[in-house]
Amino acid sequence: MTTALTGPYLRSWAVRALAGLRRHRDEINRLNVFPIPDSDTGTNMTATMECAVARLEDATGSAGDADAAETAAALAAGAVTGARGNSGMVLSQILRAVADTAAMSATGDLSARAVPVMLSRAGKLVTDALSHPVEGTILTVLRQAGDGAQAVVDADPEASLGTVVTAARDAAVTALEQTTGQLDVLGEAGVVDAGGRGLVVILQALVDALETGTETGTETGTETGTETGAAGGTGSFRGSVGTGPADPSHGAGSEPHLELVFTFRGDAAALRTALGELGDSVVVVGDGADAHRAHVHTRHPGQLIERIFALGSVTGLRVEALPEQPAARGVRPVSPVIALLPAGAATGGLADLFRGAGAEVCDTSESLAEALGALPGPGIVLTNGQDTAEVFAGLDRVGREFGREVTVVDTGSFVGGLAALAVHSPGADPDDDAEDMADAVHGQRWTDVTVPPAGQQTGQDPVVDVVDVVEAVAAAVNALLADGGELVTVLCRAECGPGIGDAVAGAVREAHPDAEVHVVTVPGLPVDAQVGVE
Template structure:
């Protein structure tokens, strides 16, 4: 007998987020194949998946109590992660669905009444975010779910409300081809709406114990798009004709306000279309995620610079991507292989698309060579993260190249530098250009670590005793404090003394409960405007490792 929940606590909400990731992973190709609006670039499923993964990562650092029982804390973390990690038009709108849950889940549990309010708030936020809402899109499907549950009996249990929302969304999805001409011509339903159905079905699965059974919403065999091309392809001239714009521009805006964001929206609407601007709802230091399709990417970025402080700028050229899709792949795309310590860190790197070689203990040259060969790719970019000396890397590279592989070792000395490099990795670039961009990102990331001294030793800043907290910048001890948290805070001040916008923290296996939270709170209080992301790494020696960008 499956348990049916009458309310969702933090643990169940966290399970829902993971179920959403799993569901989109299974349907990602289907959703990408449905993607014809606003441009047929076949990435809606990919964007939804990246956004959801960012949401889950933001909730991972919550304390055991919060993640276990406090639905409000989990909802806020999911929304914050989704906004800052939003990818594409659909990802930005999805972030507002999660924000709707965050703003209405004000207690430790989410019940039927809260779900009704959450869907209504999510629908309102999505409509506000999209500059020109179109019938037949994810916004329409979301509104149908919100309207349906609003009409449910006030005494209806959570299981009924959740099921009604998912069924209403699925029914609305089937109507989208008759509401949006480009969908009808292609014989498909809206891709973003399909993703929303997956997400609501995942909620039903968590609440009721089983997800609704639904058929794939694929186009009929042989169905063609309005352009006359097969739906699953995306030739460059077709994309340009459909979209009328060459670039997708996305970035995050901080240190701004509603008036300047409104001005930014107007500027972007004059430059292009598909303008979506979403906020994280924070009162103290709000962040907005901005999305636009335009022919003047530089103008879109300049408009953002006038609105506030920009970071995480991403520019995609539709025409170039579509042209690449037309070129047959003669070799598989290159792989990124990272040496990683800790189980949670390994999972994090895999989520970012990297192949992982675990270094819990030590890594031998033979193990690295085997891992390179195991990628199955001709081009391999390796992030060694200080696991092997330079002479061993040179020897491994020579052996790998003897197998007709092109191997590039990047100068990364830590996992946080490797994460920075992965963030700019782009298989669409030439290998040399990609390696250069990744190397720059790694080199620009100042990094430090916090550990406990296990013996008495003479360091650059004095003598440490067993049990002292040691703060290292790179491989040099620069802080000795008897109190470990104090050592971490002093270390943060030293590294952030040269400036920085983003601090990424990886918690080690021996980190005490609340260590990451205390250090993060210290950073935000002493260094306003600096964004902090905390992840579980599970590395054995460092209590925490952090990088500053």
């Protein structure tokens, strides 16, 4: 493994980060509920990284022989110029921090000890760029990534570059998990911060680049993280959460709510003041020279545009309409997708898991009929292996009483239901949405895992040996992957014992390092484990 981040390694990192953002774009978009749920964080981060990589290609060609300072400068310039949205602005400052740190290097490359300096610099630039920095966002994840890297360097000044970068990635993952509890709007929606998720993808790309070298033709490596749903677990982030309530500071009203993004040359302090007086979500980032890229949400576009043109030179102005916000906070939008669960499971681990994935839940034909009748339009029912006779009885009642159109997707299992929800697109045509879900389920193979109990405690669930469960799950994964697949989803019954999720995740990843692995511990799961492979 290399001892320094050279130009070729930075190029590899950037290309891998772009590929990762493209792969996770829809997932990140679905997590986007702050500052407003406009579902564009993944799109904006991807577009910004595309501009960064394009500028790098223009500046240095495809040979990749530029040093880190030259490579990082090109990436930063492209990102600042092409930054899209709030999250793109933040990403541009992270790349600018890489460039600033590389420019200070005597060799033009970045050592292991430069990594925490780079991340600390990024945190400062991002904080300075934001009008109102908020904890529980990408800013928090970025700062803790830097702290994680610094802790390794402090403990061992000779720590390898790979060790320091991996520590930064791991600290970012931990910080991301905690964002749900740090920001009310994230907690209400049951999601992690979208921008922070994008940062984890980018740091994972750096880990992969260091582990596999400077070749960028293929992607390798597996994501590390946790599920985005409400249930706890270990594994990759699987973005499948619908929109949630937004920060009421954006308000609702009759005036159009617009996003303005533009390049500005002039007095940046005066610009920031004007944007703050007539808008919010203000971000102003510099390119290190004389230009700034600005972002703002406003309900006074005419007045604001007049002011910014009076303050200096404005180019590349882009205006987009933003979605209106609900007047009440804390009201979760009703999902048209309803997941069937076993009787008595409408509360607890399974219910939390499926609600976090963007579905309503029902455990009886009566509750199903009521839920479908309350929908404003067509509904989609995921069977999840439950009794379909009761399903159709409920559908008959809905048809008679409400005239509601309902599509049933026979998911066959809980992991099948999660696979369907992973491709669910809120607002899409219901027939197309259901077809996409059915295709996702069709592409998955699954099995239940049940281990004979090792004993019985009076009045409690049967006691199983964690080692037996881990071995049984590993065997099931091996059998399913024998016919191909790259995505493994494992649900583990939490009652199997403490640490069951970590133990299963470790065993599966060790046996299949190229697979993307999701493991979730679920209280009350009716089997010891359920495994799905796609």
